[in-house]
Amino acid sequence: MASELIVIFVGAALINNVVLMQFLGICPLLGVSRTLSMAKGMGAAVIFVMAISSMVTWGLQHYVLEPMSIEYMQTVAFILVIATLVQFVEMVMLRYSPALYRALGVYLPLITTNCAIMGVALLNIRDNYGFIETVSHAVGSGLGFILAIILFAGIRERLERADVPAPMRGTPIALVVAALLSMAFMGFAGFGVADMFGL
Amino acid sequence: MNIDQHLDPSGLSLAPSPHFRNGIxxxxxxxxxxxxxxxxxxxxxxxxxxxxxxxxxxxxxxxxxxxxxxxxxxxxxxxxxxxxxxxxxxxxxxxxxxxxxxxxxxxxxxxxxxxxxxxxxxxxxxxxxxxxxxxxxxxxxFPTLMTTWRWPVGSGDWMAGEFDALSTATPLDLLRYEGVMTPLTDLFVGRVGGSLGETSVLALLLGAAYLLARGVIDWRIPTAYLGTVAVLAGLFGVNPLFHLFAGSLMLGAFYMATDYVSGAVTPGGRVVFGIGCGVLTMLIRIYGGYPEGVTFAILLMNAAVPLIERFTAPRRLGGGGESSAH
Structure with a gap:
């Protein structure tokens, strides 16, 4: 059991990194990676919403949608959960960190439509994860997102000073960096996590 | 920025520091x-x-x-x-x-x-x-083309004349998939399968000694990189010399990780960078899907360089106890 959790966790964080290998959550990656502090704030918000929404949607799926045979409501129900959580994060952030709230701007409510969060919630169901596995998968994915966005923010701060050709400035060069970073992450492909922990 | 743009009509060059030139x-x-x-x-x-x-x-x-x-x-x-x-x-x-x-x-x-x-x-x-x-x-x-290796000339003498070239595996492949340990002398001289310029440790070390003697590269990154690989190889119970000599480690550690542009430049950052490269290389070699990890390890650490430098920036002279990196 423990071995399975570690495999799911490392798999979600590195091998199938939600951003760099599954290409989910690209919009916040591009939108909120201009400075390291914004990236950290975004990362924290995403991992929080991802972990809680995964747990809630898992319960929703198994104790409400499936018993009532209304699985077709999955998308709507999951989005409702995610949107509620994002509202909650917004209120907390406005109260305790107004500066970060303003810095994240429209990207904060847009976590609702962050496909990484919806994606992880759906993957939990698709892969038939139990509750603990779901938590492991969600937290691993969230850390994977934080890793990607922080690496990315560091690189973008450096690119501010680079003589990037005019048509490539901003989003285009950011996409190129994402592609190259994704190539570097190929190194984690096929990692034998189970061997690694002697499981 | 081109310094010539600042050339004054008077013939005096106006440019930001540094002004000291040493011909390099x-x-x-x-x-x-x-x-x-x-x-x-x-x-x-x-x-x-x-x-x-x-x-x-x-x-x-x-x-x-x-x-x-x-x-x-x-x-x-x-x-x-x-x-x-x-x-x-x-x-x-x-x-x-x-x-x-x-x-x-x-x-x-x-x-x-x-x-x-x-x-x-x-x-x-x-x-x-x-x-x-x-x-x-x-x-x-092109994964297939990139993993089709050749026997080096001289190692297949017994079949000389029969074929133009024979395909083979690299020492890391042989250890991993067949449990065969390539003799260290062959690895050192370079008479093994592998990439064109990575096989001869001797030749790569000659060049590395030249670069170190000329002060072109700093010792920190290669030392930290190779040291980490040796220690981890020992921990995994493989002869450290095998992991040092095999694959593209020597090429990567002395000629690629030391790149001024994509590698770390702060002294502390160089050590962190080298250790990170070593850890990732060994993790990929032992557990990864690819037999060799030098390329990916250095690229991954390249991505982390801005962050590493941020946290290892030297203190500004007179900056007091607090790091003045920001």
Missing amino acids: TVRSLMLDVVIALLPATVAGIYFFGMDAALVTASAIGGALATEAGIARLRGEPISIRDGSALVTGLLLALCLPPGVPLWLPVVGAIFAIAVGKALFGGLGMNIFNPALVGRAFLVAS
């Missing part, structure tokens, strides 16, 4: 790297024949042509004379299998220079090592 230019540094790589290149051609020479020529040709073409597009003076594209092409060639079709090094070199360097603004601006970007691109796009 990009060109002289690149020339030193090319000189240092000559033994490995010659060894590659000696072991793998004329095909290796053609692969090297194609990669260098592709790199120079791309560099010139992009300078033309951007309306800048042709920059191939600084030698950086030559070094990128040569490094790319040295980490390719010796028998690849000749279009492959050209494609890799175009990607390395155009995407790996020019899109970021050219020399000094790139985040990732261009040669490794080219190689990773080729590994992702």
Whole structure:
């Protein structure tokens, strides 16, 4: 059991990194990676919403949608959960960190439509994860997102000073960096996590 | 920024510091790297024949042509004379299998220079090592071609004349999939399967000694990198010398991880960078899906360089106890 959790966790964080290998959550990656502090704030918000929404949607799926045979409501129900959580994060952030709230701007409510969060919630169901596995998968994915966005923010701060050709400035060069970073992450492909922990 | 733009009509040069000049230019540094790589290149051609020479020529040709073409597009003076594209092409060639079709090094070199360097603004601006970007691109796009190895000349004497070339595996493949340990002397001299310029540890060390003696590269990154690999190999119960001599570690540690542009520059950062490269290389070698991890390890650490430097910036003189990195 423990071995399975570690495999799911490392798999979600590195091998199938939600951003760099599954290409989910690209919009916040591009939108909120201009400075390291914004990236950290975004990362924290995403991992929080991802972990809680995964747990809630898992319960929703198994104790409400499936018993009532209304699985077709999955998308709507999951989005409702995610949107509620994002509202909650917004209120907390406005109260305790107004500066970060303003810095994240429209990207904060847009976590609702962050496909990484919806994606992880759906993957939990698709892969038939139990509750603990779901938590492991969600937290691993969230850390994977934080890793990607922080690496990315560091690189973008450096690119501010680079003589990037005019048509490539901003989003285009950011996409190129994402592609190259994704190539570097190929190194984690096929990692034998189970061997690694002697499981 | 071109310093010449600030040339005053009076003939006095107005430029931001540093003002002290010591005659070291990009060109002289690149020339030193090319000189240092000559033994490995010659060894590659000696072991793998004329095909290796053609692969090297194609990669260098592709790199120079791309560099010139992009300078033309951007309306800048042709920059191939600084030698950086030559070094990128040569490094790319040295980490390719010796028998690849000749279009492959050209494609890799175009990607390395155009995407790996020019899109970021050219020399000094790139985040990732261009040669490794080219190689990773080729590994992702043409996995079979990039893992088809050859016997070096001399190791298959008993079949001489029967075949032009025989395919084989690298020492890391042999250890991993067949449990066969390649003799250390063969590894050191370079008479093993592998990329064109990575097999001869002896030749690579000769060049590395030249670079260290000339002060072109700093000892910190290679020492931290190789030291970490040796320690981890020992922990995993494999002869550390095997992991040091096998694969592209020597090539990566002395010639690629030490890149001024994509590697770390702060003294502490260089140590962290080297250790990170070593840990990732060994994790990929032991547990990864690929038998060799040097390319990916250095690229991953390249991505982390801005963060590493942020936290290892030296204190400003008189800056007090607190780090004044920000």
